[in-house]
Amino acid sequence: MTTDSPDILLILTDQHRLSAVGAYGPTPCQTPHIDRLAAEGVRFQTAYTTCPVCSPARGSVLTGLYPHSHGICSNAHNLGSSVHEAPDSPDLLSRRLQDRGYACGYTGKWHLGNGQSEAFSARTDPALPSTRGFQGQDFPGHGGGGFNYPDYRAYLETGGFMHEVKPWSESVRQVLPTGELIGPTESTVPHFLADHTISLINRLSTQGSPYFVWHNFWGPHGPYFSPTEFVDLYRDIEIPPWPNYDWPSRETPGPHHVKIHPDQESLTWDEWATAIRYYYAFTTLIDRQIGRIVEHLRQSDRLDRTIIIFAADHGETAGSHGGLTDKGWQHFEEIQRIPCIVRFPDGRFAGQVREGLVSLADLYPTILDLAGGQSPDRIHGRSLLPLIDEPSTSWRDHLVVEFSGVNNLSATLRTLVKGDLKYGFSAGHDDQLYDLASDPYELVNVATEPSRREQLEDARQMLSDWMADHHDPVRGIFNRTRLP
Structure with a gap:
């Protein structure tokens, strides 16, 4: 560690699709504070999760x-x-950051263990932030929005607040878990989490060492709850249908059937649009709290020594592709693409965009690189600093997203992205191939078109080679079923 080692703040949102980030293109969703980070930092245009599920993706950041x-x-x-x-x-x-002399702080959703010593009758080493090198909050498990943890309940009691959702009063059906909170912004979980990170920064900044703080929101993952102030922002805002909303999800075979809304055939777009308004309201609430944290850094004279990284674990369907819900079970951009922004304190690269393919696994080596540390040889991610410094640097030309199931159901999916081509392998189902240049919303699977045969075979071989390089145990069955 040197005396000029930067402080590092990683802000991770949960189930955050790109249509809910203004910096990634026109959208009704208001995210002025995230957009400012992009304007003052480097935005990565084509960043992908390692897996569109919470725990696996977060495990990639940690490892x-x-x-x-x-x-x-x-x-x-x-x-x-x-x-x-x-x-x-x-x-x-x-642990690597501690070796560099960093104090590590943690806020919010963990979802990398329940802090239990047993799982499925086998002994385990309980995992919580405090047992894995962090100071700060210990919230075991998923948390379901964070509403029922004793720390949050104590915060409500101390502030004289309540967490209560108004009865549903919209003129349409409630398509997804959504609601309007009775209390003020200060009563919400995102505000509670921002308060904790602000106090954590204050405490760690007095310890005489640089700090790394990992701030994790429980949102905009559902349930989409926001105070009236934020719901009102979207009440009269038109939400245009997703360009792939009319995709024939029921008629198209594939594992995505697990996540088709059970009432999709009777739902109207107005009903979906109402749910999306609540999703956007929740996102804007979270964005406001990001602004509070950054403004605290500015007011406390810490912003000029803090590198801020903003990203999400994965995306969200929200009715796209014919009424799909949640995440996983398909190869589509809305769940695999993620926002990724790096803001430097000295204004370097402000407002610039990098087009190279970026993986969520790249955050680990990037953060260590920023801290002056070294990554283990066996990791899968690459530091983003060479790509930031020089856009024309030699960089990966393809990456992979994997999925093994969720909600106690299993599946085996691998997605390979190379340039404008996306190949999807789903064990037990037909292959998928999309041309993202001519079909950015992935409406037409061209895998069976004769003119695409060579591209399909090349993609299969490239995925097999990637599996070999990354020791993916799926490679054996993949090769037997997909290669000559």
Whole structure:
């Protein structure tokens, strides 16, 4: 560590699709504080999660590995996950940063273990932030929005607040878990979390060492709850249908059937649009709290020594592709693409965009690189600093997203992205191939078109080679079923 080692703040949102980030293109969703980070930093145009499920993706941030290597292949304590409590290791991001003299702080959603010593009758080493090198909050499990943890309940009581959702009063059906909160913004979980990070920064900044703070929101993952102030922003805002909303989800075979809304055939777009308004309201509430944290850094003279990274674990369907819900079970951009922004304190690269393919696994080596540390040889991510410094640097020309199931159901999906081509392997189902240049909303699977045969075979071989390089155990069955 040197005396000029920067402080590092990682802000991670949960289930945040790109249509809910203004910096990524025209949208009704208002995110002025995230947009300002993009205007003052570097925005990565084509960033992808490692897995469109919460625990596996977060495990990639902590380890720099794909889920098939770190073992949290589904949500922790779900059937389908090989590991249920994130194992401690000198190679965890927090442990490596501690070796560099960093104090590590944690706020919000964890979802890398329940803090339990047993899972499916096997002994485990309980994993919580405090047992994995962090100071701060310990919230075991998923948290379901964070509403029922004792710390939040105590915060409500101290402030004289309540967490209560108004009865549904919209003129349409309630398509997804949505609602209007009775209390003020100060009563919400995002505000509570921002308060904690502000106080954590204050405490860590007095310890005489640089700090890394990982701030995790429970949103805009559902349920989409916001105070009236934010719901009102969208009441009269038109929400245009997703360009792929009319995709024939029922008539198209594939694992996505698990996530088709059960009432899709009777739902109208107005009903979906109402749910999306609540999703956007929740996002704007979160954006406001990001602004509070950044403004605190500015007012406390810490912003000029803090590198801020903003990203999400994965995206959200919200009715796209014929009424799909949640995440997982398909190869589509709305769940795989994520926002990714890096803001430097000295204004370097402000407002610039990088087009190279970026993986969520890249956050681990990037953060270590920023801290002056080194990553283990075996990790899967790459530091983004060379790409930031020089857009024309030699960079990966393809990447992979994996999925092994969620909600106690299992599946095997691998998605390969190279340039404008996306190849999707789903075990037990036909292959998918999309030309993202001519079909950005992935409406037409061209895998069976004769003119695409060579591209399909090349993509299969490239995925097999990637599996070999990354020691993906799926490679054996993939090769037997997809290669000559």
